[in-house]
Amino acid sequence: MDGAKDEYAADISSIxxxxxxIQPFIHxxxxxxxxxxxxxxxxxxxxxxxxxxxxxxFKFRGACNAIFSLSDEQASKGVVTHSSGNHAAALSFAAxxxxxPAYIVVPNNAPKCKVExxxxxxxxxxxxxxxxxSRESTASKVLQDTGAVLVHPYNNPLVISGQGTVAxxxxxxxxxxxxxxxxxxxxxxxxxxxxxxxxxxxxxxxxAAEPKGADDAARSKAAGRIVTLPETNTIADGLRxxxxxxxxxxxxxxVDGFVTVEDGEIVEAMKLCYEILKVAVEPSxxxxxxxxxSDGFRNNPAWKDCxxxxxxxxxxxxxxxxxxxxxxx
Amino acid sequence: MDGAKDEYAADISSIxxxxxxIQPFIHxxxxxxxxxxxxxxxxxxxxxxxxxxxxxxFKFRGACNAIFSLSDEQASKGVVTHSSGNHAAALSFAAxxxxxPAYIVVPNNAPKCKVExxxxxxxxxxxxxxxxxSRESTASKVLQDTGAVLVHPYNNPLVISGQGTVAxxxxxxxxxxxxxxxxxxxxxxxxxxxxxxxxxxxxxxxxAAEPKGADDAARSKAAGRIVTLPETNTIADGLRxxxxxxxxxxxxxxVDGFVTVEDGEIVEAMKLCYEILKVAVEPSxxxxxxxxxSDGFRNNPAWKDCxxxxxxxxxxxxxxxxxxxxxxx
Numbered sequence: 306m307d308g309a310k311d312e313y314a315a316d317i318s319s320i321x322x323x324x325x326x327i328q329p330f331i332h333x334x335x336x337x338x339x340x341x342x343x344x345x346x347x348x349x350x351x352x353x354x355x356x357x358x359x360x361x362x363f364k365f366r367g368a369c370n371a372i373f374s375l376s377d378e379q380a381s382k383g384v385v386t387h388s389s390g391n392h393a394a395a396l397s398f399a400a401x402x403x404x405x406p407a408y409i410v411v412p413n414n415a416p417k418c419k420v421e422x423x424x425x426x427x428x429x430x431x432x433x434x435x436x437x438x439s440r441e442s443t444a445s446k447v448l449q450d451t452g453a454v455l456v457h458p459y460n461n462p463l464v465i466s467g468q469g470t471v472a473x474x475x476x477x478x479x480x481x482x483x484x485x486x487x488x489x490x491x492x493x494x495x496x497x498x499x500x501x502x503x504x505x506x507x508x509x510x511x512x513a514a515e516p517k518g519a520d521d522a523a524r525s526k527a528a529g530r531i532v533t534l535p536e537t538n539t540i541a542d543g544l545r546x547x548x549x550x551x552x553x554x555x556x557x558x559x560v561d562g563f564v565t566v567e568d569g570e571i572v573e574a575m576k577l578c579y580e581i582l583k584v585a586v587e588p589s590x591x592x593x594x595x596x597x598x599s600d601g602f603r604n605n606p607a608w609k610d611c612x613x614x615x616x617x618x619x620x621x622x623x624x625x626x627x628x629x630x631x632x633x634x
Numbered sequence: 635m636d637g638a639k640d641e642y643a644a645d646i647s648s649i650x651x652x653x654x655x656i657q658p659f660i661h662x663x664x665x666x667x668x669x670x671x672x673x674x675x676x677x678x679x680x681x682x683x684x685x686x687x688x689x690x691x692f693k694f695r696g697a698c699n700a701i702f703s704l705s706d707e708q709a710s711k712g713v714v715t716h717s718s719g720n721h722a723a724a725l726s727f728a729a730x731x732x733x734x735p736a737y738i739v740v741p742n743n744a745p746k747c748k749v750e751x752x753x754x755x756x757x758x759x760x761x762x763x764x765x766x767x768s769r770e771s772t773a774s775k776v777l778q779d780t781g782a783v784l785v786h787p788y789n790n791p792l793v794i795s796g797q798g799t800v801a802x803x804x805x806x807x808x809x810x811x812x813x814x815x816x817x818x819x820x821x822x823x824x825x826x827x828x829x830x831x832x833x834x835x836x837x838x839x840x841x842a843a844e845p846k847g848a849d850d851a852a853r854s855k856a857a858g859r860i861v862t863l864p865e866t867n868t869i870a871d872g873l874r875x876x877x878x879x880x881x882x883x884x885x886x887x888x889v890d891g892f893v894t895v896e897d898g899e900i901v902e903a904m905k906l907c908y909e910i911l912k913v914a915v916e917p918s919x920x921x922x923x924x925x926x927x928s929d930g931f932r933n934n935p936a937w938k939d940c941x942x943x944x945x946x947x948x949x950x951x952x953x954x955x956x957x958x959x960x961x962x963x
Contacts, residue, residue: 335664337686341754356912357666418909425670576954580747583685583950585912621912625905629958 356621390419397428459493460549469497492552685950726757788822789878798826821881
């Protein structure tokens with residue numbers, strides 16, 4: 306990994322620094338196991354439960370790293386972001402801990418529980434239309450008005466380093482892992498996990514799990530360049546973003562493969578998380594389990610010798626009614 | 635605690651022995667924290683999540699201790715129990731690990747997911763009527779037919795010692811606790827927790843949480859003798875049993891107080907467990923949180939100096955539909 310920092314937005318040093326910085330504020334989330342799910346998957350599984358992270362998702366790690374890296378002068382004007390939800394809540398929570406304002410541009414179709422989280426943690430909600438254009442232009446206006454610092458949900462070196470701390474902890478808690486499956490959206494989490502994971506164990510496989518209805522990252526990997534989609538269609542509301550210029554090089558070089566799954570498989574995995582693991586998991590968070598149980602994973606000869614598979618459960622912010630509707634249908 | 639073993643069915647030595655015996659088989663369950671719930675309760679909370687235990691409840695600890703204490707000759711004939719559910723699944727699972735049969739007498743009104751757990755873990759289901767008389771007579775017949783060993787759900791020294799291992803782990807994970815709140819039904823869990831907890835920290839308070847519709851243990855404590863009820867009426871299907879002659883002396887002498895709560899408070903606590911802690915918790919498992927949030931706890935001057943409160947989340951086996959119906963109503 307020598308010189309990696311030159312190529313990529315983060316490296317093992319910046320990730321370890323992030324861990325030092327955020328450790329007083331984050332939860333070291335537990336790793337859960339289930340013999341029943343091991344039997345279903347045909348491999349041993351270790352679930353890194355970021356649903357138990359503060360704010361209910363891994364996003365708090367990156368947000369915390371970004372916020373506590375600000376100078377006092379920068380911090381005094383606050384932070385701003387546009388986000389599908391978990392990053393917004395995380396940024397609000399971390400800003401509250403530092404005692405600075407967080408301005409959150411939220412699309413007006415965001416899940417109710419995620420908006421409630423923003424408000425719970427003292428974030429100031431500014432509504433936008435659900436298009437990326439409206440979200441970005443609204444955020445720009447807030448930036449101009451307040452002088453706050455923009456903290457992008459994933460295309461930000463400090464955020465990527467913060468998310469990478471998931472892998473530091475996971476490989477300390479479960480050093481036997483030969484594979485880690487990570488949900489992919491904008492690529493912040495998987496970039497951090499791949500950079501940390503491969504620095505600690507160069508042989509480890511990092512596999513991206515992506516919804517079929519928002520498979521821009523898998524298409525990007527296949528095409529060798531960032532591909533976006535005219536629209537996305539998936540229950541996994543946290544996995545609808547596209548790669549950024551800081552996450553794409555890591556995904557291009559260090560992600561060993563993709564598993565894409567149907568929404569029905571995600572819902573089934575949510576149900577298993579609830580009934581077997583006893584954990585409330587949002588659709589985006591359940592996709593890793595959906596992937597390891599899918600034919601796309603099991604029938605791929607490249608992964609037939611996977612034995613110890615880490616699954617990052619990225620978040621648990623799901624309206625109970627939404628879960629119930631999904632399970633009934 | 636000198637000579638405690640003479641007075642009570644277990645002591646710190648038998649509980650430590652139990653932990654040695656069962657450690658290879660059980661999960662060391664994590665302790666979760668939530669600033670949001672701390673704010674609501676006005677104290678710091680540490681949730682010992684036995685919903686993540688094998689079989690989905692603390693019951694696996696006692697069952698495992700009983701099964702792996704059997705001689706080979708005893709074990710060869712298998713074990714039998716009548717149970718409201720979680721003990722049955724736990725005994726089946728532990729028996730499966732030892733490779734011996736488990737005969738489970740199940741009342742025909744037991745929750746579906748609990749019966750499914752028994753079957754999943756290889757237990758042989760024998761149905762009875764939901765009265766204690768029918769359950770005991772059916773179990774007696776199985777005992778006669780098979781020569782199996784009866785493992786009572788709570789009135790058994792090995793089971794009490796096994797359940798006490800919850801406190802060994804909790805006070806290792808959260809040594810700052812000044813109070814532990816434990817659900818009470820037959821008294822196996824709270825007996826083990828009180829015996830272990832007070833041996834480790836004589837100043838620690840052990841408080842029982844009980845549904846108002848099945849408050850036999852609170853009435854027993856008040857009366858100074860075991861009180862039973864003609865019927866029980868609570869959503870907490872795991873908390874309908876009455877104290878036994880082995881658990882009563884411990885409850886009488888070592889439990890510092892009771893908090894009784896309404897079913898509505900239990901349902902609200904289940905909802906908070908799901909939405910804030912991100913954990914699937916059955917009604918019996920949520921009662922500790924219900925208790926710490928209740929007026930009965932908060933307004934009791936005896937407990938006004940509680941600062942660090944451990945909550946034992948005893949189990950997570952809840953049908954999702956049942957949870958949803960309860961939350962809607």
